[in-house]
Amino acid sequence: MRRTALFFLSLCLLSVSLAHAEDLFDIKPMADGVYAAIAKPVYKINCNAAIILLGDSVLVVDTHSKPSAARALIEQIKKITGQPVRYVVNTHFHWDHYQGNQAYPSSWPAGVEIISSRATRENIEHRGIPRVKYEIATMPREIEHLKSELAVAADPKRQEALRTNLQQAESYLAELKSMQFTLPTLTFDRSLILYRPTRTVQILWLGNAHTDGDAWVYLPKEKILFCGDALHGWTPFMGDSYPFDWIQTLDAAEKLDFDQALGGHGDVMHGKQTFELWKAYFRDLLDDTARIYGEGASLEEAQKQVSTVLIAKYASKFDPDFAHSVTANVTKAYQVISQAR
Ligand SMILES: [Zn+2]
Helix, strand or coil: HHHHHHHHHHHHHHHHHHHHHHHEEEEEEEEEEEEEEEECCCCCCCCCEEEECCCEEEEECCCCCCCCHHHHHHHHHHHCCCCCCCEEECCCCHHHCCCCHHHHEEEEEEEEEEEEEHHHHHHHHHHHHHHHHHHHHHHHHHHHHHHHHHCCCCCCCHHHHHHHHHHHHHHHHHHHCCCCCCCCCCCEEEEEEEEEEEEEEEEEEECCCCCCCEEEEEECCCCCCEECCCCCCCCCCCCCCCCCHHHHHHHHCCCCCCEEEEEECCCCCCCCCHHHHHHHHHHHHHHHHHHHCCCCCCCCHHHHHHHHHHHHHHHHCCCCCHHHHHHHHHHHHHHHHHHCC
């Protein structure tokens, strides 16, 4: 009796965990055997992934912010194909794109190559891992803050949202503490081309952009480009970026022949409009900040004045959080311009 109860309990837990797995990503076909895994919004965000069937194996682009998210995607991949994942690409070193790496070699111990640019591997080692340790040290404060917000929240909907966030924050911290740092096993400088039975995949470094190691994954026959965070559907994050180079790198990427693009965040993009939008935004951001800096403006004055102009021109074209993100972008532009002197 007790064993039966335990069996049903474990079935329930399994179905809960599978249901949860399905909740993390929307799988959208982009071409025959090529899928976009669009991350659903959660408290600790996950990036999108690409699932590319190669005939004898599978290539996945990016591994999200935690091993459990990567494992959730692996469950979804297994419903699409029986082929093993043999290649994983980390587009860059940010937490939400590589922290799930360990899930792949642990799911396919016979061999998974994790591919990145050489710069990204070095960035994970020298900057990514210390940032995880910093998060482990500082997340308890974030959790305490959520608890104190929950204690004073009056609205039941707000309470429910805070409770969910708190639960996600606590399980994320537990995952970070037990994380096995898993670095790329295969690096490239300019390009790495996989010639597999049903598909050719070009993995390219086209210049500094969102970071100094951004990888683009290009399918020339299918005319699909995966962009990581060098181009996506949200407002650009510029914290580790090279803003002037970024414009040129987008020019280089735009010259590739593609119809569809998928970034690390947001939906599938058609055509090249988002490339034009981001380049225009970066140019305005840099030009306006440079002009105001040249007039002797302090950082605070630049933040206020440039943000106002950019919000009026661009807020409707980016995500709803644009007004918050833009101040950080002006700060980055001001730093780059003032340090260049
Ligand atoms: Zn990202």
